[in-house]
Every structure is written in C-alpha cells, then in structure tokens.
Amino acid sequence: MKSKPKTAAAGPKKTAAAPAKKTAAKSRAKVAPKVAPRPASAARRKKVPSLLAGTRPRASEPPASEPPPSVQLGEASPPRIEETGSRVSTTDRASSPQVVAQMRELEAQLDRLIERASHPDLSELDEEDVDEAPAPAPAPAPEVRARAPEEEEPAPLSELPVPSGPGREPLSIPYARPSGPLPSQVAPVSERAVFDTARELLSTDFYLRKWGRLAMRNRSEEVDDFGYDPIYDEKVRPALDFLYTKYFRIEASGVDRIPAAGRCLLVANHSGTVPLDGVMIKTAVRREHPAHRHVRWLTEDFIYHFPYLGGAMNRLGAVRACQENAERLLANDELVAVFPEGVKGIGKLFAQRYRLQRFGRGGFIKLGLRTSTPIVPVAVVGAEETNPLLFRIEHLAKIVGLPYVPVTPTFPLLGPAGLLPAPTKWKMIFGEPIDFSSYGPEAADDELLVGKLAERVRANIQGMLDREIGSRKSVFFG
Amino acid sequence: MVLPKRNSSRPPSSEGLRRSRSGGRVVAVTGASSFLGNNLVGLLEEDPTVSRVVAVDVRPPLTGARKTRYYEVDFTQPTAEARLSEIFSAESVETLVHLAFLASPSHKSALAHELESVGTRHVLFAARHADIRKVVMWSQTWLYGANPSNPNFLTEKHPLRADPTEPFFGDKLEAEVEMNRFAKTPRTVATTLRTAPILGPTVNNTVTRYLARRVVPMMMGFDPLVQFVHEVDAIAAFKLAIDRDCPGVFNIVGDGVLPLSTVVKLAGRLAVPVPHPIARSFTGALWLAQLVDGPSAFLPYLRFLCVADGAKAKAEMGFRPAYTTREAVLDYTSAQRLRDVKLLQENAA
Numbered sequence: 001m002k003s004k005p006k007t008a009a010a011g012p013k014k015t016a017a018a019p020a021k022k023t024a025a026k027s028r029a030k031v032a033p034k035v036a037p038r039p040a041s042a043a044r045r046k047k048v049p050s051l052l053a054g055t056r057p058r059a060s061e062p063p064a065s066e067p068p069p070s071v072q073l074g075e076a077s078p079p080r081i082e083e084t085g086s087r088v089s090t091t092d093r094a095s096s097p098q099v100v101a102q103m104r105e106l107e108a109q110l111d112r113l114i115e116r117a118s119h120p121d122l123s124e125l126d127e128e129d130v131d132e133a134p135a136p137a138p139a140p141a142p143e144v145r146a147r148a149p150e151e152e153e154p155a156p157l158s159e160l161p162v163p164s165g166p167g168r169e170p171l172s173i174p175y176a177r178p179s180g181p182l183p184s185q186v187a188p189v190s191e192r193a194v195f196d197t198a199r200e201l202l203s204t205d206f207y208l209r210k211w212g213r214l215a216m217r218n219r220s221e222e223v224d225d226f227g228y229d230p231i232y233d234e235k236v237r238p239a240l241d242f243l244y245t246k247y248f249r250i251e252a253s254g255v256d257r258i259p260a261a262g263r264c265l266l267v268a269n270h271s272g273t274v275p276l277d278g279v280m281i282k283t284a285v286r287r288e289h290p291a292h293r294h295v296r297w298l299t300e301d302f303i304y305h306f307p308y309l310g311g312a313m314n315r316l317g318a319v320r321a322c323q324e325n326a327e328r329l330l331a332n333d334e335l336v337a338v339f340p341e342g343v344k345g346i347g348k349l350f351a352q353r354y355r356l357q358r359f360g361r362g363g364f365i366k367l368g369l370r371t372s373t374p375i376v377p378v379a380v381v382g383a384e385e386t387n388p389l390l391f392r393i394e395h396l397a398k399i400v401g402l403p404y405v406p407v408t409p410t411f412p413l414l415g416p417a418g419l420l421p422a423p424t425k426w427k428m429i430f431g432e433p434i435d436f437s438s439y440g441p442e443a444a445d446d447e448l449l450v451g452k453l454a455e456r457v458r459a460n461i462q463g464m465l466d467r468e469i470g471s472r473k474s475v476f477f478g
Numbered sequence: 479m480v481l482p483k484r485n486s487s488r489p490p491s492s493e494g495l496r497r498s499r500s501g502g503r504v505v506a507v508t509g510a511s512s513f514l515g516n517n518l519v520g521l522l523e524e525d526p527t528v529s530r531v532v533a534v535d536v537r538p539p540l541t542g543a544r545k546t547r548y549y550e551v552d553f554t555q556p557t558a559e560a561r562l563s564e565i566f567s568a569e570s571v572e573t574l575v576h577l578a579f580l581a582s583p584s585h586k587s588a589l590a591h592e593l594e595s596v597g598t599r600h601v602l603f604a605a606r607h608a609d610i611r612k613v614v615m616w617s618q619t620w621l622y623g624a625n626p627s628n629p630n631f632l633t634e635k636h637p638l639r640a641d642p643t644e645p646f647f648g649d650k651l652e653a654e655v656e657m658n659r660f661a662k663t664p665r666t667v668a669t670t671l672r673t674a675p676i677l678g679p680t681v682n683n684t685v686t687r688y689l690a691r692r693v694v695p696m697m698m699g700f701d702p703l704v705q706f707v708h709e710v711d712a713i714a715a716f717k718l719a720i721d722r723d724c725p726g727v728f729n730i731v732g733d734g735v736l737p738l739s740t741v742v743k744l745a746g747r748l749a750v751p752v753p754h755p756i757a758r759s760f761t762g763a764l765w766l767a768q769l770v771d772g773p774s775a776f777l778p779y780l781r782f783l784c785v786a787d788g789a790k791a792k793a794e795m796g797f798r799p800a801y802t803t804r805e806a807v808l809d810y811t812s813a814q815r816l817r818d819v820k821l822l823q824e825n826a827a
Contacts (some may be wrong), residue, residue: 005614099808106812110819166774222804227703228631228735230619304626307699311737320783324629382722 013427052376082236096222219315226296226325227314234317243276244283248382251478254430255288258376263330264433265368266295266337267457268378269356269465270345273387273406274419275299277380281337282317284428296329297337300346302403323363330371337378340362340454343403350388354381354465362447362454365436369444369453377457382426384473387411387419425478429464502529506571506610508601509578510548511537513681514616517713518575519546522720532569534562538631553578553597559604559620566608573720576601576757578614579653581676582684583646583772594649595656610668614719615657619674619729619786621650624702624778629785630654630735634672634727638767644775667721674731675787677806678709679813687771689745689815696738700752700781703735708801708809712820724795729786734802738780744804745811754781 010455220231244250258264271277278297285295298321304310319325320337329336339345340359348357368375410418436443436453443449472478494553495728507714509515509531519540522531533539538548551558551701566574578597584590598615605613622632623639638654640647652672661668675685685706688694707715707730729783742749754777761774778784791797801809 030560096804103808103812106815110815113819216740219737219740221734221740221744222734222802223740225735227735229737301627309699310626311699311701311739314701315737320626320630322627323628324631324633328631447666455630 001228028464074301091147108124119296123348125432132212173313211259221294223315226317228296228317229315232315233317240279240283241287244280244287248280248281248426249289249478250284250382250426250428251407252284252288252428255285255428255435256290257430258285258289258293258335259374259433260289260291260293261333263333263371263373264328264335265364265373265375266297266335266378266430267338267364267375267461268337268380269354269384269461270339270341271353271380271384271386273346273389273408274421275346276386276421277383278313278318278337278339279316280383280426281378281380281428283334293335295337298339300324300343300403302343306402323367326364326367327371330373331369338367340364346388347392347404347406348384349392350385350390353384353388354469356458356462356465359454359458362450365450365457366444369436369439369450370441372441373437374433376433377431377461377464379429379461379468380426381429381465381468381472382424382475382478385424386421388422422476424475427472427478429468430462431464434460479544480669488527491492491665492649492714495507502527503573504528504532504571506529506532506534506564506566506569506570506574507539508534508551508574508576509616510535510539510542510578512577513581513676513709513715514681514682514713515539515543515575516578517709518577519773521713521717525567529548530569532565532571535563542567545676549570554592554737556599559600562600564605565716568638571608573609573612573614574601574605574610575716575719576613577615577713577716577719582687583644583776587645591649595652598653598656602656605666606660606663612669612720612723613657613660614669614716615653616716617654617670617672617727618651619705619731619799620779620784621647621654621672622784622786623647624782624784626782628783628785630703630783631785632729633787634729641775641778644773646773647775658718667723667725669724670727671715671719671726671730671791673715673727674705675713676709676712677706677810679809681709681761684771684776685813686810689742689747689810690817691747693747693750694742694747695752695780696742696749697754697757697777697780700754701737701739703785704738704741704803705731705735705785706803706806707732707799708806711797711799711801711806713716714800715791715795718795722795726790726794728791729788730797730799730800731786732786732806733788733802734804735785735805736803737820741807744807745814781813 119321153354158276173219218232218235221230258266266281268281278299282295282297286292294317296317296428299313299318300321301312303318304320319329319336321342326336326338339346340363341357342360344357364375367373387406387408389406389408391407393407394404397403404410408418410420412418435459439449439453505528505660507515507519507522510519512535515533516537519531519533519539522528523541523543523545531542533542533546533548534551535548536550536552538550539546542548547569549561551561551565555561565571576598577603579594580590594735602613619632621638621640622628622636623641625639628636638651640651641650642651657668657670660666676683677689711732712730715728718724719728736744739749757777758774759801761770761772761777764770765773788797788799813822
C-alpha cells in the first residue's frame with residue numbers, strides 16, 4: 001500500500017513552484033507515510049488515461065485522432081484543458097515565470113521517475129502495483145500545451161478536501177492492471193518494459209539536461225530583438241571595466257551632452273585593426289553618463305562572416321549596420337553609435353591615423369533626418385595607435401571572408417597574440433549635439449544636402465580630433 | 479462570423495452564388511492530410527460559418543468529419559488541373575487553402591518538383607477556372623535565405639534569396655512566382671503566409687528532428703539568432719486568413735528571437751560545433767546516404783540570420799502570436815522529453 005501515499009506526495013510537491021529536487025527525492029521514503037492528504041482531484045485522475053494512451057494503443061482515449069492544437073485556436077471553442085481537467089483555463093499567454101514553473105514541475109516529475117528506476121527494491125515494487133508506474137510523469141501532450149492553468153492548479157489542489165472513498169476508486173482505475181487476461185491482449189508493451197526503457201534513456205538524458213542547465217548559467221534565456229544578452233553583458237563587464245580603467249585609462253569628457261532619454265545618434269571615428277572603440281564607447285556611457293544609458297553600436301558586416309566574433313558582439317549589444325536595423329533601433333528610442341567610416345576606418349594605415357575617411361554615402365545623416373534624431377559627434381583619441389597597421393593584404397583576405405588581412409609590427413609575426421592592442425592612453429570627447437530636425441524628414445532624399453551635412457559632421461569630429469592630438473604629449477601617457 | 483464585408487472596394491463578384499445552399503462558406507484545403515491541413519480541417523469542422531470542407535490530398539485527413547468531403551487528387555498527374563477545376567466548380571468553393579508543400583526536404587526531387595512547383599500551377603489555374611474568390615497559400619520565411627547581409631528583421635518586401643538550386647527552396651520559390659502571377663487576377667484575394675519554422679509539441683518537421691537529436695550539430699563559431707512560430711499560432715494565422723480578406727504576403731512569426739545555441743540548450747541537447755567548411759563537404763555526402771535530415775543548402779541557416787518581421791501581419795491581419803519563440807521552444811521541449819523516454823508516442827498527424 002505504499003503506492004497511495006506516494007502518489008499523494010506527488011501532488012503537494014507539484015504545488016511548490018520549484019521543489020528542491022534532490023531533497024524531495026531523498027526524503028521521498030520519509031515523506032511518503034507522513035503525507036496524508038491525497039489531492040486526487042478530478043484533474044489528476046483524468047490526466048492519466050491520456051498518458052496511458054501513449055503506451056497502450058487501444059486505451060480508452062485515442063490520442064492521435066484529434067488534432068490537439070486546434071483546441072486553443074477557436075475564439076469560441078473551449079480550450080482542451082476543459083476536457084482533461086476541471087480547471088478553468090485562460091490560456092492566453094503565460095508569462096515566462098509560469099513557463100519556468102511548469103518546466104520545473106515537469107523536471108521534478110522526471111526526477112522522481114529516475115529515483116524510482118535507480119532503486120532496485122522499488123522496481124520490485126512495480127510488479128506488485130504497477131498501477132503506480134505511470135504516475136510520476138503525468139504530463140501528456142495536452143497538458144503541456146495548456147500552460148497557464150498549471151499555475152492555477154496549486155491553490156485549488158491544496159484547498160481541496162481529502163477525497164473520500166469514492167474519490168479514491170477512480171484514481172486507480174486507469175492504471176490498474178485488471179486481474180483478467182486483458183492487459184496482455186490490450187497492451188503489447190507492458191508498463192514494465194516502458195519503465196525499463198525510461199530508466200535506460202533517462203539516465204543519459206538526465207545528465208545531458210543537467211549539462212544544458214549548467215550551460216545556461218552564462219546567458220539569458222531571452223534576448224532582445226537584436227540579440228543583446230544582459231547576463232552575458234554582466235559577465236563580461238569586469239573585463240571591459242578593466243580595459244576601460246586600467247588598460248586604456250580612458251578619460252571621457254562631455255558624456256552628459258548625450259540626452260538622458262530618447263533616441264540619439266553617436267557618430268565617432270573608427271579605428272584600430274581590432275575595433276574596440278564600439279565596446280569602449282558603450283562602457284564609457286554606461287559608467288560616466290548620469291542615466292547610465294545603454295549604447296547599441298552598429299558594426300560592419302564582416303564580423304558576421306567571421307567565426308565567434310559576430311555572436312559575442314551581438315550579445316554585448318552590437319547590431320549589424322544597415323538602414324533597417326538602425327531605423328528599428330531609433331524607433332525604439334535607443335542610443336545608437338555609428339562609425340560612418342566603416343571598414344575603411346578600421347583599415348586606415350598608421351600613416352593616415354586620425355585622418356577621417358569618407359563618411360560613406362551619408363547614411364547616418366539620412367537616418368538622422370528621417371527619424372529627426374539629434375547627432376552627438378564623438379572623437380576617440382588613442383585607439384588609432386593600438387594596432388598600428390603597416391599593410392593590408394586584400395586578395396588573401398577574400399578567402400577568409402575578411403575585408404583585409406592586417407599586417408602590424410606584431411601581428412603575423414607573433415601569431416594571434418600579436419593582435420593584442422597596445423596599452424595606449426585613450427580620450428573620448430563627446431561634442432555638442434547637432435540637431436538637423438529643422439530640415440524635416442523629406443530632406444533625407446536630397447543627396448546634395450545629405451552630403452553637405454555629412455561633411456559638416458565629419459569636419460566637426462576632425463576638429464575635435466586635431467585639437468586633442470595637438471595637446472597630447474605622449475601616446476601612452478596622454 | 480459572416481463573410482467579410484470589408485472587401486467593398488472590389489466588385490461583389492459571385493459571392494452569393496458561392497455560398498452553398500445551407501448558407502455557409504465552402505473552403506477547400508489542398509494537402510489536407512499534412513500537419514497544417516489536418517489541423518485546419520479540424521478547425522473548419524468546428525466553425526459554424528463553414529458549411530463544407532473540401533479536402534484534397536492523396537490521403538484522407540484524419541480530422542475530417544461531417545462537413546468534410548475528401549477527394550483524392552494526385553498533383554503529380556497531368557490530369558490534376560482538370561480534375562481540380564471540376565471539383566472546385568462542383569463544390570462551388572469560395573476559399574482555397576493551398577498547403578500541398580513538403581515540410582522537409584525530400585530525396586525524390588522530381589516528385590517534389592511536380593508536387594510543389596507544377597502542383598501549385600495546377601491548383602492556381604484550376605482556381606482561376608473555377609472562379610475561386612480567395613486563395614491562401616503556405617510559404618516559409620526560409621525562402622528569404624540566410625545571409626550575413628540580411629537586416630535583423632526581413633520585411634515582406636525583401637527579395638527571396640534562398641538557394642534556388644536546392645529543390646526544397648527552388649520549388650517553393652517557383653510556387654511563389656506562380657502565386658504572384660495569380661494575385662494579379664481581378665476580383666481575387668491572394669494571401670501568402672510565410673511562416674517561420676514551425677515548432678510545437680505535435681508537429682514533425684526538419685526543425686523538430688534537428689532538435690530531437692541527442693547531439694545537435696552547430697557551425698563552429700556561428701550562433702545566429704533564430705525565430706520560430708508555435709504550431710498553434712501558425713494554424714491560427716491560416717484560420718485568420720480564411721476568415722478575413724487580407725490580400726498580400728505576410729510573415730507569420732513568433733515574437734522574439736533566440737541565439738541558436740540557447741535554443742539547443744533549452745531543448746536540453748548537446749551542441750557539437752563543426753567547422754563549416756568540413757560540414758559543407760560532408761553534409762552533401764551524408765544527405766545522399768540519407769543519414770542527415772537536410773542537404774548542405776540548409777547549413778547557412780545555422781550560420782547566418784534569417785529572421786522575419788511580423789509587424790505587417792500584426793497590423794493588417796490582426797495576427798497576435800500566443801507564443802513567443804522561447805515559449806514555442808519550451809513547449810516543444812516538454813513534449814519531446816516525453817517522446818525521448820517513450821512516454822509519449824508520436825501523433826499520427
């Protein structure tokens with residue numbers, strides 16, 4: 001008669017949002033006798049046949065005949081859960097914690113199954129009362145589908161009075177192996193066999209799942225539209241802070257010229273064979289700005305051709321540079337950093353440092369005009385000496401998918417370590433915001449005007465750069 | 479729900495005649511025994527405004543009941559067009575839902591071509607013959623192609639850049655071209671629903687099989703953002719397109735995106751990074767040996783972005799996905815785990 005309290009234990013455990021699995025499993029033997037109330041609600045009782053339907057082809061409820069998804073669709077038709085349980089379902093849209101709770105619950109049930117499987121004495125017990133075997137995993141497809149009701153379950157369950165005699169009878173019916181010859185005829189696969197398979201498979205699956213959970217610790221389960229991952233960002237933050245404060249000893253001035261809220265375009269000079277300026281501008285604004293705004297910066301396409309770089313940059317907040325993406329970001333009132341020089345900026349030879357290249361075709365001006373976004377020019381000094389570029393090898397690079405293969409004093413010579421940036425002293429100057437909104441959004445189609453405005457911004461940044469370089473005494477000490 | 483009246487700009491055509499005697503709508507579904515077809519037939523059975531469902535396929539739909547009339551038509555036969563127009567005229571079909579597409583790549587590429595590309599031609603010609611008022615066609619966002627130069631969210635205006643040499647995409651691209659041609663027919667509503675990869679507890683397609691592997695191959699160093707639509711939402715979108723008149727192309731996608739690695743981890747699988755030059759050369763051979771689920775034309779989807787923007791469907795169709803991408807993955811996973819330990823058996827659908 002162990003089985004009855006045990007199934008009972010499953011009930012209350014379900015009510016806890018996330019039961020401590022290990023302890024639950026360990027103390028199961030102890031708990032079993034203690035837990036008297038048996039919340040054998042109608043819901044629970046009815047769930048079982050549909051589970052069995054999976055193992056017994058001719059069980060009372062054929063699972064395949066009905067298309068489960070059709071249930072949730074019709075505005076009028078009642079959700080399927082009405083059939084399987086007496087709960088009211090409002091399956092509109094479960095928020096993520098609810099889903100998490102459900103996953104946990106499912107996991108706990110599987111854990112119980114494993115626990116059973118690993119205990120030889122318990123598996124003997126199966127032969128006595130097999131009726132219990134399917135109980136630990138009562139999560140058939142229909143139940144899985146209707147997620148929202150799961151959260152409503154605990155309250156009614158705990159409030160339910162302990163069912164009396166008649167309530168117990170139906171519970172055992174669905175899985176009871178009748179004394180007659182029926183099961184051998186009806187079920188080609190006995191529960192015992194299913195159980196053996198479950199034990200085998202779960203043992204490997206269990207660890208794989210644990211592995212997966214472990215792997216999730218470094219990342220968020222949800223990212224934003226462009227793949228920004230807050231948890232990953234949090235993990236990398238100390239490294240970026242180290243680069244910012246200790247390595248490059250960045251001095252940022254005028255950060256408060258960035259508006260505290262609303263869309264804004266930061267336009268900066270691009271540099272460094274390994275472009276770190278995007279990340280550093282982001283770090284600067286996060287650290288120094290009164291509102292600690294989060295900068296999204298637009299990067300060149302080539303990092304997405306290149307292994308590892310694209311994924312990591314995306315998670316930190318980089319977005320592939322294209323008109324659609326930028327418009328979408330600005331429409332969300334984000335702070336967007338752009339490097340209009342693009343690849344030409346990164347590929348500046350050492351001799352050309354701090355000489356701004358052509359500002360594309362003025363895409364950022366069009367963007368600013370169309371969305372009436374203020375533009376804040378940014379000059380980054382020091383970054384252009386981190387990896388002094390001597391030559392570019394272009395034809396070789398086509399094979400690798402890069403715009404060019406850099407040749408620096410250290411790079412091909414010292415291997416990948418040669419790409420480490422030199423610890424130069426950086427300065428970041430955020431200029432006065434430039435507002436082009438007086439031209440109106442139609443001006444974006446006026447190529448001449450766009451070119452003129454782009455040139456004005458370019459001259460502005462060039463001026464800031466020249467001023468700063470003129471007053472700089474040392475590349476490494478500022 | 480009565481026939482939508484918002485279509486007032488168009489001439490009323492023969493809407494009155496198109497109704498059957500009992501006053502409901504007549505909806506024809508091709509590919510009725512596919513996953514989408516089966517569920518859609520079941521849904522239309524429950525809809526009181528639909529008087530008859532004309533199911534066309536080579537197998538009868540499992541969900542067909544009182545209202546459903548099943549016709550066995552093989553699109554790969556040259557007589558399919560005449561047969562279809564006969565059926566459509568006899569049943570006075572008002573709305574046609576064209577779902578006869580392969581959900582996963584097939585080795586029988588000649589047959590697939592006949593079914594998808596030529597079959598669509600047959601269906602649309604027959605629709606024109608039978609003067610069908612509305613055609614809803616299934617397509618996939620995969621046709622945009624995975625490309626590093628894609629914007630993060632592809633709108634419906636974006637050109638379809640999937641690899642046309644791969645039959646799985648090429649045939650569907652041709653079907654879209656046919657549909658574009660059909661859309662120019664006066665007095666018709668032509669709706670194309672491009673669904674993101676469909677994921678859910680009961681659906682079985684390339685993506686679910688990819689995630690059902692114990693060990694899931696990924697391209698080393700590439701972790702694209704991916705997007706799914708839950709099966710329930712996909713079916714709901716088709717129902718919506720049947721109930722309302724929304725001419726045009728719509729992306730049917732779930733909200734939100736996830737990095738592929740996160741999807742694999744949420745599914746509780748082990749990701750194995752494979753360098754993509756190696757993968758490309760081996761996948762072709764493995765595909766020919768029928769050891770993998772897809773040819774190497776699918777590999778770019780493991781490397782680059784192919785995420786569509788569902789804003790148009792939201793604004794014009796009123797489509798609101800009930801599941802986000804992440805929720806769809808979790809829903810699929812919870813069913814797949816039971817399937818893994820043989821506690822849940824595959825639905826026949």
